[in-house]
Amino acid sequence: MQLNIKGIDTRYVLDNEGGGPWLTFIHQLAGDLSVWDQMAGYFRDGYTVLRYDLRGHGHTAVSPDDFTIDDLADDLAELLGKLGAPSTHVVGLSIGGMVAQKFAINHADKVDTLTVVGAPAFIREDARPTFMQRVASVRENGTNSIVEPTLERWLTAEFRKAHPEVVEQxxxxxxxxxxxxxxxxxxxxxxxxxxxxxxxxxxxxLVVAGEQDNGTPHAESRAIADLVPGAQFELLKAAHLSPVEASQRFCALLDAFLRAAA
Known part of the structure; x- marks a missing residue:
């Protein structure tokens, strides 16, 4: 389904078989809402599950202008408003975790709980050139050129070998x-x-990190838990995409966290 959010056609999927509290999942950079398929299948009986594609990802249109993470958080607030959601549990992975943090800060009245996965509290100054290099490379060579190095960062060698069909998707x-x-x-x-x-x-x-996440070392994620009063920190045996690589453990962890907040 599509909605126009600030002039950008935005794809979303709503699973509300359970008709329960809203639960929103936000995907990673160069990902789309499909990364949350398994989680949506698990939680849809008890929650109204929302997944959507960020600007320029999946089937959401590319933004005509530059934007900030705050803008992406505002996109989510507008999407929820148009869907009639009073508030939501929010779960974000990677850039989605950054959006989730800003959403919880800037739209606190719309947040029931916050779960941040594989994201830092900020981007270090010395890490910024890496992002600029990726931007230049992708603009010149396309996103196909970054598939292999990205998969190597996101998933451990063991997982890639054992689950080639997941890696391919x-x-x-x-x-x-x-x-x-x-x-x-x-x-x-x-x-x-x-x-x-x-x-x-x-x-x-709840802050979740992967033990073998070299892109976002778990110490950078722990910094979020150190700054948010009473936050819970959990370390999973995975690289960057812990909800994929350690899906059963992640699912159980999120389920217990949400139930405790009810």
Whole structure:
């Protein structure tokens, strides 16, 4: 389904068999809402599950202008408003975790709980050139050129060997991400910093990191839990995409967290 959010045609999928509280999942850079298929299948009986594609990803149109992570958080607020959601549990992965942090800071009245997965509290100054290099490379060579190195960062060698069909699907999603959609989102990531607002988050918060996540070392994720009052931190045996690689453990962890917040 599609809705126009700030002039951008935005794809979303709503699973509301359970008719329960809203639960929103936000995907990673060069991903789309399909990364949450398994989670949606598990939670849809008890929740109204929302998944959507960020600007320039999946079947959501590319933004004509540069934007910030705050803008992406505002997109979510408008999407929820148009769908009639009073508030939601929000779960974000990678850039989705950055959007989730800003959403919890800037739209606190719309947040029931916050779950941040594989994301830092800010992008270090020395990491910004890496994002700029990826932007330049993708603009010149397309997203197909980053499939293999991205998969190597996102998933451990053991998982890639054992689950080639999952790896293939994720690789295809990366390759089909519009180059400019990737570039504008990567630029937004390079400027991300939520540290000033994290202490203001008053909702129950879960922070999840992968032990073998080299792209976002777990110490950078732990910094979020250190700044948000009372936040819970969990480390899973996975690389960057822990909801995929450690799906059963992640699912059980999120389920228990949401039930405790009910």
């Amino acid at each position: 994720i690789g295809e999603t990366i390759a089909h991400t519009p180059a400019e959609g990737f570039a504008r989102a990567a630029l937004a990531i390079s400027r991300f910093d939520a540290r000033d607002g994290l202490a203001s988050i008053g909702k129950r918060t």
